[in-house]
Amino acid sequence: MKKAVNWIINFWLDYASSGYNKLKKNDSDPEIDIILNTSFIQSLNLDLILVLIFKLISFKITDFKYMIITTIIMIVINYFWYNNLSKSKKEEIKNRIPQFGSFVYRLYALFSAVSLFIIAYLLR
Numbered sequence: 001m002k003k004a005v006n007w008i009i010n011f012w013l014d015y016a017s018s019g020y021n022k023l024k025k026n027d028s029d030p031e032i033d034i035i036l037n038t039s040f041i042q043s044l045n046l047d048l049i050l051v052l053i054f055k056l057i058s059f060k061i062t063d064f065k066y067m068i069i070t071t072i073i074m075i076v077i078n079y080f081w082y083n084n085l086s087k088s089k090k091e092e093i094k095n096r097i098p099q100f101g102s103f104v105y106r107l108y109a110l111f112s113a114v115s116l117f118i119i120a121y122l123l124r
Helices: 002-023 030-056 065-083 087-094 102-122
Strands: none
Touching: 002 030, 002 087, 002 102, 030 065, 030 102
16 A cells, blocks of 8 residues: 555656656746646546545535635645745755656646546536
8 A cells, every 4th residue: 555655646746847847947936837737637636536436425416616626625735735845855856857758747637637527427
């Protein structure tokens, strides 16, 4: 279990680092953009899990306001987590070499969005 959790943490750190490396060339403050983007993709994944759980327990959803709430919660969590890191840890994250190319992470982001909408539509 610990190995799976470490893999997930490293995946998200690589995801953020991949975006940071791309943005730092053109953006004066890419950190907030990375926090927002990473939080949004994480919230899509969490929303997909919630849609499946709600369907399994036969909980009828009349609207999807919880999706906005999960996005806001993920932004707050990631913002505070990042701001509580030491300066050296922040630099270590920024200088990470992602395990996969940025194309893989962009494809993952697209897949997360598309799969949520397809599953939500099919299970309505």
